[in-house]
Amino acid sequence: MSLITVTSPHATRSGNHTGAFMRQVVYATIPGIVVMTWLFGWGTLFNLMIAIPAALLAEAAVLKARGYNVRFALRDWSAVVTAVLLALAIPPTSPWWLIVIGIIAAIVVAKQLYGGLGMNPFNPAMVGYVVLLISFPLEMTRWIGPHEAPSWFDSFRMVLASANVDAFTGATPLDSFRTWAGNAEQLQALPILHGEFASLGWEWVNIAFLIGGLYLLARKIISWHIPVAMLAGMALIALPFWLFDDARYASPLFHLFSGAAMFGAFFIATDPVSAATSRYGRLIYGALIGVLVWIIRSHGGYPDAVAFAVLLMNLAAPTIDYYTQPRTYGHHRAKRGATR
């Protein structure tokens, strides 16, 4: 009889596993991937096919340099999640080197250089996205119009050699709204702004990601606080402005179902490492992201703002945590803002 002597607790296998969590997140993006492929062609899949191996390679390289057991560490699937999120955020049929640079910025700089999993103050996928956005503004705004997808072969050539890109580019709904904001007739006339109930094509992308997000909620992979707060924040601030002047400001429905709103709410902003931790903190964090997204979309310099809003709130997350600690059992008041 050889007995283990360890301290309590002894029942520690609840079945929760970080790798399993991350895998579920990847599975939840599948509806979105399907819709994007349907709308924009094979470009999305090419993005994924380049991003995921690149991410695994980059992470393995850095982990090896840091002396970790690479095989064990890669099992937490966190590199794959970052790769998937980044690949879905950048335009389909982007050149391969764009994706690779983005992945390196995301995994190596934004995650590993800060200490690895669990230590990054900023959302790695968003850091990669923003690095690409400011370095290669041209490529990053080269979206394809919905239902005008190039063929498989054309997509392949675009990815490898950036060939014939101009033949297929089209503006996104948010782009169009920005361009023509204030001009009511043009806004009425543009077809891209009028899908079934929101922007053309993109509304389905957002619905698909919404479905994925609800799946994650049901499986308790993420908690409801951040997505609900973000969407509510966005809708609530868009509403009065839209009512006031609907030629200059888009409707809440438009905002909620265009661009990366749903994607951001359920997949990006919920990244646990860089978000706030307490319950109230998460609500405030999500709400402010929503508000910031609307502000940057309406008044800022970029058509879509989820990345910037998330990064800005990542900066604020420690402060939010500081002031929103819960009240512990047996204490009268929460030690909010407790310092030295």
Next chain:
Amino acid sequence: MTDYRKITLDGLWNNNPATVQILGLCPLLAVSGTVVNAMGLGLATMMVLAGSNLAVSLIRHFVTPAVRLPAFVMIIAALVTVIEMLMQAFTFELYEILGIFIPLIVTNCAVLGRADAFASKNPPLPAMLDGLMMGAGFLAVLLLLGGMREALGLGTLFSNMSLLFGPMADSWEIVLIPEYRGFLLAILPPGAFIGLGLIIAGKNVIDKRLKDAAKRREAAEPKTSRRVRTTGTVA
């Protein structure tokens, strides 16, 4: 006895103002976009450092402690003004490109720091050498960073060197990647920070390797002992 070798090594490597002391980051990060800019500012700073160290060392016995810092700053400001005027006269375009960063050499903590830490306590010749070497170290990092950023951001090296060296330097330009579309991040300040961080990391790696090698060498040298080691590892 002043150890000139130590002063040199300190300035260039062990106590490099940019990678070890991490001083003077403002000009370092702002103007190291291309090699010529970096070299211009680096040379200016080096001259200021050497000159101010020499001057401070000469007056070090006559300045009372209460007013030494204002006195040093006055000396440094005078030198910088001279250098600025020289640049304005002889390298006008570069002077215009560098703009405010030339007068900002006065505020470079490395300059005042060396004046206070070294020049005010040492004779003139070592002080001048120290200033020169610190400047050279700063220049080296500037050049390295400038080279990296120019290569990644513009795809060239040594472009526009004629701004500094005259028309004969036009032929020095090396185009590394033809028809480079440019990596904007390298030109922007975030790229500078990341580049400097990588340089500092690289220096730390080299230092560690040197230290490990030195330790191994030391352990390998046989020590005289009459006792025979029967446990543990030898070397």
Next chain:
Amino acid sequence: MNASIGKPRLLFDFHGGIHPPQNKTLSNQRPIRPAPLPAQLILPLNMHLGAPAKPVVQVGDEVLKGQKIAEAQGAVSLPVHAPTSGKVVAIGPRPIQHPSGLDAPCIVIEPDGREQWCELHPLPDWRTCCPPSALIPRLREAGVAGMGGAGFPSAVKLSPRAEHPIEQLVINAVECEPYITADDMLMRERADQIIAGVEILRHILNPKEVIVGIEDNKPQAIEAMRRAATGSGIEIAVVPTKYPSGGEKQLIYMLTGKEVPSGGIPAQVGVVCHNTGTALAIHRAIVFGEPLISRVTTLTGKALREPGNMEVLLGTPVSALLDAAGADMNRIGRLVMGGPMMGFTLHSSAIPVVKTTNCILAATAEELPPPATEQPCIRCGSCADVCPADLLPQQLFWYSKNQDLERAQQYNLMDCIECGACAYVCPSHIPLVQYYRFAKGEVRKEMAEQQKADRARQRFEARQDRLAKEQAEKEARRKARLEGSKPAAASGVDVAALKAASLEASAAYKAAVKALKAAEAEGSDQVAALASDVEQLKAKADAAKAAVRDAGNAPAAPVVDVAALKAASLEASAAYKAAVKALKEAEAAGQDVTALRTEADALKAKADAAKAAVRDAGPATAKAAPVQPATAEQPAAEKADDGAERAQKMKALKTAFNMSHKHFKEATAALEHAEREGADNLEELRKQVERFKLKADKAKAALGLLVDQAKADMRASGSDLKSLKIEAAQTEAAARQKARELEAARVKGDDERINVLSRELDALQREAQVAAGALKAATDEQGLADA
């Protein structure tokens, strides 16, 4: 009081909680069976929280079942009884039930199989025979401890203080941990005895409500308890199954909505909580007089062929129980005493069962697999979602890992109940509870060291005070001795008393005189008597007056007199010198000198007399002028007074000197002017000049004398300017330091410490003020002297 079946009680829900697989059906399928008698019973002397018991038997003694074999030590302690009759074979260290795996003193008994009881003292009519408080010592003597896991002596818990009136008595029958079914079976089979025990508790504590909390996964137990409690007014509350609802704080909150304050006990909110097994033991102890010698323990785990509950004698080695339950020794990967969440592993199966052993879990390696490899924390927040104390475990983990104890305590590290819910849900398999235990240990170590340091500092300060006091006493005695040489040297108190006495005496005398006059006017016979009375009273009044005069005059006189004498002598000598000079001039001028000569002689005599007087008074001055060290307040104040007087004098002399010097200068200038001009009144002017010069010299000399006096005083008192300065600086610094400590204590919110510190601060500030005052006075004098 609520009926046992009727309106369901409003239950609160505490935050968090987990639902691990319960595995209770493994052991609750069969009734409680008695455990076999082992070959040896090992009884640790410390089966409870508190001081270990002391053996009262020796090796070789024969003991009876229930006989006391170890005596309780102190208030929080319990005796140990022999679980069966037999012989004491050893008293010494044996491996016992503790996570550390260390040995502890035990009494080893070899049973003789006869199960012979010792004499018992049952008390079936406990309700009527004696007051409730008399039952408590019986419980202590019976060795009843909390059998839910903590082992706190029940007698101590049942004696709450008067300031904590008990409103609710909560019986913890929740048994939330997986695998354990001891209380479940106990309630199913012995509900009547449990309820009887609860009645005894109610009798002792007299609460407003009695609530028994049971989890809803024990339907048969609930039924049994309800049946047993009908009509008794004891409420059976069913709580939803959740771990850790059996935690005392969580259960109290669920049933009553009250929160036990952090660092406090339930009695502070008017609640007392006991385990059902303890209630049963109390019943047996009071009604049957049986001490606590056995308990029901769950034997469970997949490595056992026949898991179930057994009635086990205390001290039975676990190996005997494992045999009785058909354990497959090869399959046991982990042997846990207690439940899978809060139990601890045993390193050997020779360890005995004690009062708090509610479960022995013989788990296979698959059932309780070894801990998984720790991965980085992804800050998912699952741990915060399940923490029953509403902490932020991910933050506690962060700071415990970095040993940032300050921050960890700010996040309420010490409120963690170590239930293990956070570690259960962590997807990265981080051993969170181990990190918190480590950090808590470090915090406790720090607090202990801080206490030691505080005590050392207090003792040091006390010693300093004592030394200073001794010093002051010595000085006071010395001073008293000096003033004792003067008979009339009375202290201020005496003077006041004497004055009062004298007033009284004179008043009495006056009254007597009045009476006498009245009598004389009437022409009564009492006149003679009254007259003699008047004489007596007059004498008394005179004596009192004289006493006052003597007392008042004597001490003050020398100092003032000396200064006056000195001044007088200076004047006299100056006047004499002037007279001599005038005489010489007169002689030179050929004037009549006799008058001047006599004047000069007279002045000489005066000057000599004055000098003599000064000389006589001199030595007394040196003695009488109190030269105390500046540490004692009273002498310092006196010296300050003297100093103040002297300072005033010096000021006056200085102005006099300045004026006369100015006059002298003017006169000299006028003289020179006149000489140059060739005026006639040269003589007059010259005389004027002389006069002013004399005045100036006189003032200067007097000033110089006073300065010398001051210097001599200070030198004699040993507190020259330098040491006064140091003194002042030191007290100032000490006061500042104390103020800083006070601030720190304020931030921490430690009220006790704040009071202590503020008192010390006041004392230090006063000292600093005194020192500063002394310094100022000294500098004033010095300053004036450096004219």
